[in-house]
Amino acid sequence: MNKNRRLIFISLLVAQGVVIGLIENMIPYPFGFAPGAKLGLPNLITIIALFTMPKKESFLLVWLRLILTTLLGGTVSTFLYSMSGAMLSYFGMLLIKALGPKRVSIIGISAAGGFLHNVGQLVTASMIAGSATVMLYLPILSFLGILSGIAIGIAANFLLVRVDTLRRFRLDYEQRDKKEHWHLN
Numbered sequence: 001m002n003k004n005r006r007l008i009f010i011s012l013l014v015a016q017g018v019v020i021g022l023i024e025n026m027i028p029y030p031f032g033f034a035p036g037a038k039l040g041l042p043n044l045i046t047i048i049a050l051f052t053m054p055k056k057e058s059f060l061l062v063w064l065r066l067i068l069t070t071l072l073g074g075t076v077s078t079f080l081y082s083m084s085g086a087m088l089s090y091f092g093m094l095l096i097k098a099l100g101p102k103r104v105s106i107i108g109i110s111a112a113g114g115f116l117h118n119v120g121q122l123v124t125a126s127m128i129a130g131s132a133t134v135m136l137y138l139p140i141l142s143f144l145g146i147l148s149g150i151a152i153g154i155a156a157n158f159l160l161v162r163v164d165t166l167r168r169f170r171l172d173y174e175q176r177d178k179k180e181h182w183h184l185n
Contacts, residue, residue, distance in 0.1 A: 009169060010053070010061055017045035017065035022073050040114055040148045042069070043089070047110050047156040050093060052169040062090050080128075081121045088120030089113040106160070107153030114149025115142050 021042040042065060049058035066086055070079040093113040096104055104112075118141040125134040160166050 006053070006057065010057055010064075013045050013049055014061055014064045014068065017042045017061070018068045018072065020045065021065065021069040025069075025073055040117060040145065040152060043110065043113055043117070043149070044152050044156055044159075046086070046090060046093070046113070047106065047152060048159065048166060050097060050109070051106065051156075051160055052166060052173050054173065055094065059090070062086055077128075081124055084124040085117035085120040088123075089117040092116040105153070106157045107150055110153030110156060111146045111149035114145035114147075114152070118142060118145040 024038055024041045027039075045065065046058070046062055049061045053061070066079065066083055070082070074082070090113075093109050093116070096109050096112050118138070122135055122138055122141065126132050160170055
């Protein structure tokens with residue numbers, strides 16, 4: 001695959017992630033009992049990136065999405081929370097993905113990402129607040145993050161199997177990286 005085509009693909013995914021993130025920011029919090037809890041819809045783009053491009057490019061995608069979403073509708077504090085959650089989630093999903101498809105599915109990777117995103121945000125909140133009591137939200141947010149991660153994993157699996165362009169990028173990625181063989185159902 002040529003460089004221009006890869007850059008266009010990254011750009012399109014970044015744009016989709018930013019739009020999804022901005023739309024999600026407009027949605028009122030659906031979970032009244034857990035202030036600040038969101039669905040985590042932009043993680044769909046991160047999962048797709050993990051399975052269609054090399055680590056360096058998917059990492060770039062996550063950073064570009066974070067920066068652009070913050071510039072278009074965020075603050076420094078929302079960037080800190082988003083960044084800490086996204087980075088912990090991203091690296092955790094990479095580690096879990098390395099276990100291989102026989103041990104963990106895309107849905108499992110996504111569920112772990114949802115959980116880790118909340119952990120990252122709560123650790124940041126604890127440091128900002130100077131108190132570990134913020135971590136008392138972890139059980140509730142973990143449950144919601146895992147549920148959201150499962151739903152996003154199902155959607156990502158569906159898209160990676162059904163959308164022809166994503167299938168082609170996934171196959172190209174697998175051919176470049178013979179160490180991993182992810183077979184999607």
